[in-house]
Amino acid sequence: MSVTTMLAPSARNSTSSTSSSFVPVTRQNTIGSDGAPRSVRASKRYSVTALYLSMSAQDKDMEIEDELARVQKTLRDLKSRISSQSKKNFVLEKDVRYLDSRIALLIQNRMALEEQNEVASHFDESSELQEGTFPDDRKTQQYGNLFFLLQSEPRHIAALCRLVNMAEIDSLLQTVMFTIYGNQYESREEHLLLTMFQSVLSAQFDTTPEYSSLLRANTPVSRMMTTYTRRGPGQSYLKVVLAKQINNLIELKDLNLEINPLKVYERMVKNVEEDTGTLPANMPRSVSAEEAAENPQVQAIIEPRLTMLMELANTFLSTIIDNINETPYGIRWICKQIRSLTRRKYPDAKDNIICTLIGGFFFLRFLNPAIVTPRSYMLIDNIPSEHPRRTLTLIAKMLQNLANKPSYSKEPYMAKLSPFVTANKNRISKFLNDLCEVGDFYESLEMDNYVALSKKDLELNITLNEVYATHNLLEKHAKELLQGRDTEHLTILLQELGPAPPQVPRKENRAIILPLFSRWESALDDLSAALDITQEDVYFMEAKSIFVQLLRTLPPISAAVRRPLNLKKIADVAATTKDIGTFRKGIRGLELLNQLKDLGVISEVDEYQILREEVEQELVHLGSLKEKVTEESLKLDEVYKTIRDHNAYLVSQLETYKSYLHNVRSQSEGKQRGKQQKQHVLGPYKFTHQQLEKEGVIQKSNVPDNRRANIFFTITSPTPGTFVISLHYKGRNRGLLELDLKLDDLLEMQQNNHDELDLEYVQFNVPKVLALLNKRFARKKW
Amino acid sequence: MQHRREYHIVILGAGGVGKSCLTSQFVHNEWIEYYDPTIEDVYRKVIDVDGRSCILEILDTAGTEQFTAMREIYMKAGQGFLLVYSITSLSTLTELSDLRDQILRIKEADSVPLVIVGNKSDLEEDRAVRRDRAIMLSQKWGRVPFYETSARKRQNVDEVFLDLCRQMMRADVGGSGSGGGASGGSSEKVYQTPRKRRFCVIL
Numbered sequence A: 001m002s003v004t005t006m007l008a009p010s011a012r013n014s015t016s017s018t019s020s021s022f023v024p025v026t027r028q029n030t031i032g033s034d035g036a037p038r039s040v041r042a043s044k045r046y047s048v049t050a051l052y053l054s055m056s057a058q059d060k061d062m063e064i065e066d067e068l069a070r071v072q073k074t075l076r077d078l079k080s081r082i083s084s085q086s087k088k089n090f091v092l093e094k095d096v097r098y099l100d101s102r103i104a105l106l107i108q109n110r111m112a113l114e115e116q117n118e119v120a121s122h123f124d125e126s127s128e129l130q131e132g133t134f135p136d137d138r139k140t141q142q143y144g145n146l147f148f149l150l151q152s153e154p155r156h157i158a159a160l161c162r163l164v165n166m167a168e169i170d171s172l173l174q175t176v177m178f179t180i181y182g183n184q185y186e187s188r189e190e191h192l193l194l195t196m197f198q199s200v201l202s203a204q205f206d207t208t209p210e211y212s213s214l215l216r217a218n219t220p221v222s223r224m225m226t227t228y229t230r231r232g233p234g235q236s237y238l239k240v241v242l243a244k245q246i247n248n249l250i251e252l253k254d255l256n257l258e259i260n261p262l263k264v265y266e267r268m269v270k271n272v273e274e275d276t277g278t279l280p281a282n283m284p285r286s287v288s289a290e291e292a293a294e295n296p297q298v299q300a301i302i303e304p305r306l307t308m309l310m311e312l313a314n315t316f317l318s319t320i321i322d323n324i325n326e327t328p329y330g331i332r333w334i335c336k337q338i339r340s341l342t343r344r345k346y347p348d349a350k351d352n353i354i355c356t357l358i359g360g361f362f363f364l365r366f367l368n369p370a371i372v373t374p375r376s377y378m379l380i381d382n383i384p385s386e387h388p389r390r391t392l393t394l395i396a397k398m399l400q401n402l403a404n405k406p407s408y409s410k411e412p413y414m415a416k417l418s419p420f421v422t423a424n425k426n427r428i429s430k431f432l433n434d435l436c437e438v439g440d441f442y443e444s445l446e447m448d449n450y451v452a453l454s455k456k457d458l459e460l461n462i463t464l465n466e467v468y469a470t471h472n473l474l475e476k477h478a479k480e481l482l483q484g485r486d487t488e489h490l491t492i493l494l495q496e497l498g499p500a501p502p503q504v505p506r507k508e509n510r511a512i513i514l515p516l517f518s519r520w521e522s523a524l525d526d527l528s529a530a531l532d533i534t535q536e537d538v539y540f541m542e543a544k545s546i547f548v549q550l551l552r553t554l555p556p557i558s559a560a561v562r563r564p565l566n567l568k569k570i571a572d573v574a575a576t577t578k579d580i581g582t583f584r585k586g587i588r589g590l591e592l593l594n595q596l597k598d599l600g601v602i603s604e605v606d607e608y609q610i611l612r613e614e615v616e617q618e619l620v621h622l623g624s625l626k627e628k629v630t631e632e633s634l635k636l637d638e639v640y641k642t643i644r645d646h647n648a649y650l651v652s653q654l655e656t657y658k659s660y661l662h663n664v665r666s667q668s669e670g671k672q673r674g675k676q677q678k679q680h681v682l683g684p685y686k687f688t689h690q691q692l693e694k695e696g697v698i699q700k701s702n703v704p705d706n707r708r709a710n711i712f713f714t715i716t717s718p719t720p721g722t723f724v725i726s727l728h729y730k731g732r733n734r735g736l737l738e739l740d741l742k743l744d745d746l747l748e749m750q751q752n753n754h755d756e757l758d759l760e761y762v763q764f765n766v767p768k769v770l771a772l773l774n775k776r777f778a779r780k781k782w
Numbered sequence B: 001m002q003h004r005r006e007y008h009i010v011i012l013g014a015g016g017v018g019k020s021c022l023t024s025q026f027v028h029n030e031w032i033e034y035y036d037p038t039i040e041d042v043y044r045k046v047i048d049v050d051g052r053s054c055i056l057e058i059l060d061t062a063g064t065e066q067f068t069a070m071r072e073i074y075m076k077a078g079q080g081f082l083l084v085y086s087i088t089s090l091s092t093l094t095e096l097s098d099l100r101d102q103i104l105r106i107k108e109a110d111s112v113p114l115v116i117v118g119n120k121s122d123l124e125e126d127r128a129v130r131r132d133r134a135i136m137l138s139q140k141w142g143r144v145p146f147y148e149t150s151a152r153k154r155q156n157v158d159e160v161f162l163d164l165c166r167q168m169m170r171a172d173v174g175g176s177g178s179g180g181g182a183s184g185g186s187s188e189k190v191y192q193t194p195r196k197r198r199f200c201v202i203l
């Protein structure tokens, strides 16, 4: 492993110089939440350190293998797994969504045969893609140039995002967010992606006449924001701030916190009727909203619920506010852009308007959807039952209200919750403003781009069809696209490539590794000029980075590493080791000490005090870095697990559909041939009560504990798509209960979120039953 | 008090097209100027349709695409649908097709009571959708009623709701009771429990 990969954990190929957990370089210096800006000069010096550290990454002959290096490697691996897994999930989700709608038609027998074939062809893609290479070297090179340009100059994609229609945007975003900028934890790609956001956002501000309609419609921009929030960092944030509370809440299945007087009244009437069989004369079945609200019994029911709701909403709010530092940088940065664009475009916009707009993104598009439909955000396993679902909706409404502070409630009963708004008004304004307090990254980005240019090994994991689809969109919108400023390079590349090839059939699609490089070499020599730093600075930083590396490589017992540090001695020791990398560094260290001395930057008299102190500081910092890295790894481990679980769920869903479709088709084939196909019976397979309980298939059991060991089940499939489940008691040769099941029924139940399958003694969980049947009775034909 | 029919209306359409403003004009005769995105609001209004009094429960929904996971539940409960777009944005019209498909799928029907509403007709100078675009869509869907409305000027607001009511009443009579969730309790589909055979039962 190379030096830099250790100093700067990055997702891929040590391309990056920075990362959220790496303090000495750019990100947390320029992007400190403390808001304290460093002097431009200081931050440039840091950037250059980054560059040196990064460039020596190519210096593959020197390895550091300390504790820090190891935890950093773990973190890096984790990040790259999360990135690639979330792309897979994104694609799977799209397939499942498509099939969700198709299968419903199939169940209703409303699908023609051709369409069945079309659906079936969908399964081919969801299986893993084969790896491959481009058919032709020249094309590899040309596309490598094109994608390098697209990646490093985000304005082209930004322009494209504004031109495409809603039908095209999904596949474009898939390529952009999960492929071109797919390394979600890598600062350069993240920053480029955000730059693209900014340009799309500001165009949106330019074309929207009044702020009341800003960011409201469903546009490519809003789709971009959704997709962005669904990447790894957004997901883990939601988990941190919401998962625990939502889970606590949905466990209280019977907790009814409805406060709409009409609904409360209705339920009251229903209860009375059920209990007594009649309705008293003074209790009409239906009343107006006003009458219901004035009913004393209704008021008595609502009163304590209001208090509880406000308490609940308060807990949600407090957790969100307390965790402001967990909020992903990119999301905060988008909030910041919304604020500054609003101020620039509408100079007289009041502070509350600005808060409303930030809330329109942060709450409306990010947090509240997850509160209202937590299952779609992988926060819970099952759809919540009616009461908790309503409670969650009410909480989301309260939070949205708070962010918007409308002067009046559209639904009169919501006015009763106004104490919550009054009490938290200032808190929320402060929070929304604090969200925007993050630094910019332009300088570090510029730096990262230099670093990227210096790399020989930039590459992209992409599929043939993604390449062609992107090319297609560029071609289709070329006229408008190439009108913009500074598009000569893009024009040339597109001309060289010629017409965009059509999509290849799913079977021929390949995952390829596309090497990226620039057609237009931009020289690194004039770097110090470009960054406006002196030769002294450059030497100083190189020296610093070399000594830090040496101190991490030399054995900890070596006399040279004892404090106070003796830089000369360190370099001397290194220059006498056998390890060639260390040796070179030692020599270079000695050279630099001399050069810096000649330039008068450091002096031997005080034992190079300035340099020595900085090196020592750096080491202290690296010590605490290890803890931070370990902590981050733990958190991401959780995220990875969630994403994996979700993946397993999606895959099993696809499998179910697959086998169902297979059945339908083989049945209709049978009919077409006019003869009954000979089907052989599968099973019976035996399952114990304990086993099914453990797998969650049994979600509730009425069998007394001491009898459970004697209960078992058998499942048989007489024909594809039909199953017989029987429940047996040990020692009896006849079953206690037998149940005929059709796959259609189960799927339909699942479609309708009807999760329980009642077997009198036990209740099965429908999705789990499906998964089980799937696993055991898959009739191979694909 | 007479026994009155109760109907569930769901208002769907992209964010910012004026669903809440239409609802508020219809229910409270009020115009709302400010920006206040909806998550889920419910209203009730008693109206007279051709001499018959009925209760409308109106569900105003989130147009924001992030909330689409909730739609399915709404569609199950609804009996009549207003599909709203804004005449100032073509994409809001094209979004309606997916909504209709989803409704039909969930309702397992070829048609449901439905009205296409092109709102913000007062913003003629910003018009981006010509009337005939929507008329074409209405034809394609089997002559679904179509109105242009202005929530701001309260033009055609009552008409839209009345039209939908009449459709729901007709469906109610024609469909011989099915879909008439008269008591307001959402009529959860009852599963014909898979055939069970039970034998001896002592545990």
Ligand SMILES: Nc1nc2c(ncn2[C@@H]2O[C@H](COP(=O)(O)OP(=O)(O)O)[C@@H](O)[C@H]2O)c(=O)[nH]1
Pocket (backbone or CB within 6 Å): A212, A213, B013, B014, B015, B016, B017, B018, B019, B020, B021, B022, B032, B033, B034, B035, B036, B037, B038, B063, B119, B120, B121, B122, B123, B149, B150, B151, B152, B153
């Ligand atoms: N000019 C005009 N503006 C309208 C009309 N209806 C709604 N609006 C404005 O459009 C914005 C969004 O309205 P709203 O009802 O909240 O949209 P919803 O998201 O569909 O519920 C508000 O600022 C309204 O003032 C209309 O008929 N004419």
Ligand SMILES: [Mg+2]
Pocket (backbone or CB within 6 Å): B019, B020, B021, B036, B037, B038, B060, B061, B062, B063
């Ligand atoms: Mg609304």
